Amino acid sequence: xxxxxxxxxxxxxxxVIKVQNQMPxxxxxxxxxxxxSDETRLKIAFALTVEDELCVCDVASIIGSSVxxxxxxxxxxxxxNLARSYRKGKQIYYSLADEHVYQIVTIAYEHAKxxxxxxxxxxx
Numbered sequence: 001x002x003x004x005x006x007x008x009x010x011x012x013x014x015x016v017i018k019v020q021n022q023m024p025x026x027x028x029x030x031x032x033x034x035x036x037s038d039e040t041r042l043k044i045a046f047a048l049t050v051e052d053e054l055c056v057c058d059v060a061s062i063i064g065s066s067v068x069x070x071x072x073x074x075x076x077x078x079x080x081n082l083a084r085s086y087r088k089g090k091q092i093y094y095s096l097a098d099e100h101v102y103q104i105v106t107i108a109y110e111h112a113k114x115x116x117x118x119x120x121x122x123x124x
Contacts, residue, residue, distance in 0.1 A: 035080035036105070040065070041073050045082060045096065045105045053095040055088075 060070035
């Protein structure tokens with residue numbers, strides 16, 4: 001298998017400078033993606049793409065956890081601006097924070113599905 005590195009060092013300075021000059025602070029994006037990198041939180045976010053809102057008890061049942069564990073994960077998603085909540089009587093309901101979160105979760109899922117399909121079609 002060939003190495004996936006350049007065989008010679010040749011920096012394309014114009015491209016490097018262009019990118020460096022346009023590179024924003026991505027720490028917020030990294031924090032956002034880190035919140036979704038946990039499989040349980042990702043399952044919760046995905047569940048909220050299927051149902052617009054779910055109470056903490058629903059989420060606990062979906063992920064097979066205690067209400068306390070579900071609540072902890074939901075709070076983490078909320079603190080990182082991926083979810084929002086409101087009280088309805090004695091229950092707390094959660095939904096995705098906005099359409100961007102919905103799109104990112106669904107696009108990531110579609111991308112992962114395509115990757116699996118491509119892996120099974122690869123020939124050696």
